[in-house]
Amino acid sequence: MSKKKVFVETWGCQMNVADSETMLSMLQSQNYETTDQVEQADLVLLNTCHIREKATHKVLSRLGALRQVAEHNPQMKIAVAGCVAQAEGEKLLEKATNIDILLGPGKIDQLPELLTRHEETSKTVSALGFKKGRGEDHPHAPVEASTTVKPTVTGKAEITRFVNIAQGCDNFCTFCVVPFTRGREISRPAAEIVAEVKTLLADGAREITLLGQNVNSYGHDLVRDGKLAETENGPFVNLLEEVVQLPGLDRLRFTTSNPHDFTKPLAELFRTYPKMGRYIHLPVQSGNDEVLERMKRKVTVAEYWERVRWLRAVDPEMALSTDLIVGFPGETDEQFEDTLKLVEAVRFSFIFAFKYSPRKGTAAARFREQVPEDVMSRRLAALNELQDRITLEMNLAEIGRTREVLCHYKSRKEDNVYYARTEQFRLVKIPAERDLVGKIFNVEIIDANKTALVGRLV
Secondary structure, rough: OOOOEEEEOOOOOHHHHHHHHHHHHHHHHHOOOOOOOOHHHHHEEEEEEEEOOOOHHHHHHHHHHHHHHOOOOOOOEEEEEEEEHHHOOOOHHOOOOOOOOEHHHHHHHHHHHHHHHHHHHHEEEEOOOOOOOOOOOOOOOOOOOOOOOOOOOOOOOOOOEEEOOOEEEOOOOOOOHHHHHOOOEEEEEEHHHHHHHHHHHOOOOEEEEEEEEOOOHHOOHHOOOOOOOOOOHHHHHHHHHHHOOOOOOOOOEEEEOOOOOOOHHHHHHHHHHHOOEEEEOOOOOOOOOHHHHHOOOOOHHHHHHHHHHHHHOOOOOOEEEEEHHHHHHHOOHHHHHHHHHHHHHHHHEEEEEEOOOOOOOOOOOOOOOOOOOOHHHHHHHHHHHHHHHHHHHHHHHHOOOOEEEEEEEEEEOOEOOOEEEOOOOOOOEEEEOOOOOOOOOEEEEEEEEOOOOEEEEE
């Protein structure tokens, strides 16, 4: 029997990438294989993100383009998954009549069932709502992970693979839509996570990144519900200790960390286990305490600095990146200056900076004193200019040093050129006559710019 073809588009965070790979794994059992040609697809799967403004418009625009493609392929089915599907629900179906399947991120395990129902009825089907805790959806289901290899979104072998360890978030930051699109935090059992990591390593992965809206709070719900014993260092530290010692693993990373749940024992793991590298993403969002309080971040600037000191006491060269929002409602010029001062003092390797975007249903969307667009644009430009200078200075300081790197992929544009990451997560371009993908080796840094380093094999 010839295989059906699925075309996947994934927008947004790494968790969406992992969700897409999970859905692709399910589709394998439905006789599907991936294609990079949308015109050839029997099924188009759009896995959407709702973090930024105009997310719905982006989805509707893509669906409009797909309507034209479907004129030449009337058998093509369209599934819309992810956070836009959950947030917009039936309203999205009213605006886009070419959606055949609609499912939220908490219901992706129902994709095969929805496909079958649609094929039987030719009607639009949907599954929305949030994932329930272990045992509530399937009270007698065993806790185990499939040994089926999860295909990648690219359809190619990847050195880095993502593993979702929890779904949802309990923090309710006033700017964030995640609790409304992914629900409350639900942690996966550790045994299930470890089994999945083992499968990915056996398939050739060398670096694993554990994912959660707030990975540091992993397992708190399991402890609260009596499904996991309380320990001195907490369930996330225990999970990391188990995963980092698995055979075949060269690098272990995790994201995203909320600073208020970041502990000193977690920082100390970087000293104990070199495979965890010398880099962490630690979002701060603002450098001003009043803004942080309005954001409901549950951390002060002083407490954020405490976490930075823990990490750099473990390793003075510990690289940090962060998320920053400019123009949060009520943010004054003086409060924004505090953010610039924090960036200058911490010296992040890089940042993800955004203008505040009001999201329906969040508390901040109802706040008065919304900052004008031109003010937000000016602040974002100033912040990026500062960080670009810092990033370039830090990259130029690497010239002449020897760094250990893990090679991730071969250049698609240049012959005999490879790209790797240092332990500090800096990107390195390496000319080489032999295949380097998946290997760890030393390079001498011979050049640098804002985007990447240039290395020479040692």
